[in-house]
Amino acid sequence: MDSPTPVLEGTHDDLLAEIQSHDGERRDIIDPATGEIVGRAPVHSIEDLERAIARATAAQPSWAALGHERRSELLMSAADAIDAEAEALARILSREQGKPLNGPNARFEVGGASGWLRAAAATPLETEVVFDDGQTHAELQYRPIGVVAAIGPWNWPQMITVWQLGPALRMGNTVVVKPSEYTPLSVLALVAVINRVLPEGVVEIVSGGREIGAALSSHPAIGKVMFTGSTATGKAIIRSSADTVKRLTLELGGNDAGIVLPDVDPKAIAEGLFWGAFINTGQTCAALKRLYVHDRVYDAVCEALVEVARAMPMGVGLDEANVLGPLQNRQQFDVVDRLVESAKASGARVLLGGEPDRDQPGHFYPTTLVADIDDANPLVQEEQFGPALPIIRYHDVDEAIALANGVEVGLGASVWATDRDEARRVAGRIEAGTVWINSHGTIHPMVPFGGAKQSGYGLEFGVEGLKALGVPQVING
Numbered sequence: 001m002d003s004p005t006p007v008l009e010g011t012h013d014d015l016l017a018e019i020q021s022h023d024g025e026r027r028d029i030i031d032p033a034t035g036e037i038v039g040r041a042p043v044h045s046i047e048d049l050e051r052a053i054a055r056a057t058a059a060q061p062s063w064a065a066l067g068h069e070r071r072s073e074l075l076m077s078a079a080d081a082i083d084a085e086a087e088a089l090a091r092i093l094s095r096e097q098g099k100p101l102n103g104p105n106a107r108f109e110v111g112g113a114s115g116w117l118r119a120a121a122a123t124p125l126e127t128e129v130v131f132d133d134g135q136t137h138a139e140l141q142y143r144p145i146g147v148v149a150a151i152g153p154w155n156w157p158q159m160i161t162v163w164q165l166g167p168a169l170r171m172g173n174t175v176v177v178k179p180s181e182y183t184p185l186s187v188l189a190l191v192a193v194i195n196r197v198l199p200e201g202v203v204e205i206v207s208g209g210r211e212i213g214a215a216l217s218s219h220p221a222i223g224k225v226m227f228t229g230s231t232a233t234g235k236a237i238i239r240s241s242a243d244t245v246k247r248l249t250l251e252l253g254g255n256d257a258g259i260v261l262p263d264v265d266p267k268a269i270a271e272g273l274f275w276g277a278f279i280n281t282g283q284t285c286a287a288l289k290r291l292y293v294h295d296r297v298y299d300a301v302c303e304a305l306v307e308v309a310r311a312m313p314m315g316v317g318l319d320e321a322n323v324l325g326p327l328q329n330r331q332q333f334d335v336v337d338r339l340v341e342s343a344k345a346s347g348a349r350v351l352l353g354g355e356p357d358r359d360q361p362g363h364f365y366p367t368t369l370v371a372d373i374d375d376a377n378p379l380v381q382e383e384q385f386g387p388a389l390p391i392i393r394y395h396d397v398d399e400a401i402a403l404a405n406g407v408e409v410g411l412g413a414s415v416w417a418t419d420r421d422e423a424r425r426v427a428g429r430i431e432a433g434t435v436w437i438n439s440h441g442t443i444h445p446m447v448p449f450g451g452a453k454q455s456g457y458g459l460e461f462g463v464e465g466l467k468a469l470g471v472p473q474v475i476n477g
């Protein structure tokens, strides 16, 4: 393990100290790998929330008046500020969320945060002439909404915050951020860094629990809620936003299926399958959560997956060798534990893992692969959101598609095949917002991303993502 340099450690501590300065109530934040205290997050009150919304409301007209070009310049500078503090941000994230520094984890997430912010700043959005017959001339443009609420989860806290606030700011809105109560320090640190560059009041942050989220998402001064989290909370936000007819983008839970067709080379796809399922130790909305494999290649795919999975080190995030970490919190550990136990009780075959240490101070659940499992088992039907993948055998592709479509959510899915045309035909029949071919969960700041069915509505990223943060206005004449 490389030992961290004193300079980096100093920066990390300085940034942690900066975000913990708060006169009111504070709460211990526990390292999910060790049980140690990472820091103490402010617990903001409803009065704090009111003041934050008032500041964001006051700042919005002058932020909008700066225009696209100036706002883009400032957002580019904010991305530079994130890059300058990248290592400190990654260390705070690793300690609080649990994800390792290396692999597609903490350093990768901070890189994604600045990358997505740059993309939101740089994407052109032109006024469109939607109709012109010589008599009628109609143009479509987008005005700012006002103050936007950004409410996020604990799995990718920094990157998802940027997904929400980048396009909102670019479009001339100001933002009130409400991070998850499990990972407030990561987001407080990110916002502190961004706010070294942006004018006062443009990004406000309120750290608190569900009641702060509920008050924010029902507040009359909020024009739009950008929400990423569970389907249950998404439904609560739909209800609480109704009285003031707020705009919503809802990125909710998923239970993504992967379908492996019989013509694959199992060894060639094993690593892609592994990271599709186990990125961020399975705590990813669009991770592969149910794997349907054709009988002809079933045993070979299982064997190849076990080989890859066995070689991936899991442990404390700050150890440079690890690429898998703990579950972020005990509740999530208990969900994974319950679901794997239900699979075991049904007679399913555990190929790897499945025997957690329940008395450890951290929340490590071993990398687990479960074969010969019935599709009706809870490990298949519920979102496990952790490092346990059920592998279901199928015999014909229509059956696999029906099973893939047999849940109420539809965020992502994937088809794995050598024949890409056949993979595309199968992909078109799956009810999901994105279907990947020979990969799973790969995202790009210019490619729209959003859910089908109860995985939510609205698109993020690219031009579509910018439009979602504006009020469409037709100029006719």
Ligand code: NAD
Residues within 6 Å of the ligand: 151, 152, 153, 154, 155, 156, 178, 179, 180, 181, 208, 209, 210, 211, 212, 213, 214, 215, 217, 228, 229, 230, 231, 232, 233, 234, 236, 237, 250, 251, 252, 253, 254, 284, 285, 286, 383, 385, 411, 451, 455
């Ligand atoms: P959660 O719904 O429990 O919490 C998310 C946020 O909502 C937190 O900040 C929480 O404080 C807040 N909140 C809780 N109750 C609220 C209310 N009534 N009104 C307003 N805000 C409220 O979700 P979580 O457990 O943090 O995240 C895990 C879930 O998020 C998983 O289901 C995962 O699939 C989903 N997720 C989806 C995406 C996506 O892009 N679709 C991305 C990441 C995570």
